[in-house]
Amino acid sequence: MLPARETPSPSLDAAAEWLSAAAEEMWLLGRSSTAERVADVLRRRIIEGDLLPGTRLSEGRYAEVLRVSRNTLREAFRLLTHEGLLVHELHRGVFVAELDEADLVDLYRLRRTIECDVVRSLTDLDPTRLRPLQDEVSAGEAAAKRGDWVAVGTANMRFHRHLVGLAGSRRIDQVTERLLAELRLAFHGVTSPQRLHEPYVKRNRALLELLVAGETERAAKRLEDYLHDSQTELLDAVRGSHA
């Protein structure tokens, strides 16, 4: 994990806009604790790229804009830190996490392990349960047709989330959720989302057809290659955007 040295933060002022909106949204929704709701708001904004990696989140300012006490905000920070979306540096504050190449390799390593194993376990699967996957593949194809590559990326994410969901394991879902959230961190700042996401519209469709046919072993092998390719292309993309 990179140390997050400086604060780019042109976004801090820009952030104030959606934050005040989010602050109201927060109070309307939700029956959970305030800290959880604050964490939800921040998580979404980080995932959607409103808060870029490396940005520092000042306790004072954010407590003020979100209209919660610093203590409550700190609890939310802890949650997100534990999820890997924020990094906490003692006496310096919290920053949106920046993933280096080693992180990406590590992340894909665990992702391959889990996703491929889930696919291999899908023998005797009720085809009805593939419905959500069908929908996401279609959504991805539609988004690609209109050139909305961010939407393609989102559909792709959701495809994989539903895929591992077929295992019916709470802990696997949780770990995957975290991995995908971290992954989105790496997507922001990539110059060409098209190059990154477009190839996988077709590959998701192919994977899905293997699952429909019940060819779990071939699907698993295919998925392994898929994820290897995805990793190398993402590494290329982030290398490109740094240069």
Added chain:
Amino acid sequence: MLPARETPSPSLDAAAEWLSAAAEEMWLLGRSSTAERVADVLRRRIIEGDLLPGTRLSEGRYAEVLRVSRNTLREAFRLLTHEGLLVHELHRGVFVAELDEADLVDLYRLRRTIECDVVRSLTDLDPTRLRPLQDEVSAGEAAAKRGDWVAVGTANMRFHRHLVGLAGSRRIDQVTERLLAELRLAFHGVTSPQRLHEPYVKRNRALLELLVAGETERAAKRLEDYLHDSQTELLDAVRGSHA
């Protein structure tokens, strides 16, 4: 996850003893934040069985005994809740987690996925790196010889931790750490730790020898059976202790 209805808590008063000891230990050690240190102390005590599943942890009392503010304690609670060792019920407080049978099945599912995949990946392994595994196997054998079954269980845990550590993946280590901590929760209250742990002294040795011989595929298969057996025996054990 079971809802943790009542508070057995004969341990709350008994807890006060080691807690005050832990409070001092806490201030001596550590350069991290207070919340982290509090979490460390509580985590260890939960894992070592001083705080049994279902026990309620009162904010007021624990803040007093550990001599930290309730805010700091709450931050520690959030961390442990996120790790699955505590469960948080809104407006009721936090309790040491109780795992039901579905949790154990779920837990072993992910555990098999990760450990077997790590073993399969250990081709071209420098045999030197198996040294820590050797040590834990020996420690387990020694503990078995003197009938210390808790120590056998501990050595067993450490064996598996070192095993997945060979993958060199931070995220895999983290997930495994969490899984093993949750697993220990289930061990407490089992009537016969011997029946639970003894069989795996030999099986760890056998597994290790396959790894030394570089037979990763056979080792992975063997480990899969191993973990299946471990799961069923643990389920039997907890069923036995509930009846």
Added chain:
DNA sequence: GCATATTTGTCCGTATGTATA
């Protein structure tokens, strides 16, 4: 290298809402 301003880390007191005897 030093002095100052800012921010984090931690604690306390308190008010409100929720659950339980």
Added chain:
DNA sequence: CTATACATACGGACAAATATG
């Protein structure tokens, strides 16, 4: 149903560490 206990959340305070000039 009332009363009590407790969790939740807030705001203010101060020390300690860090960043800034």
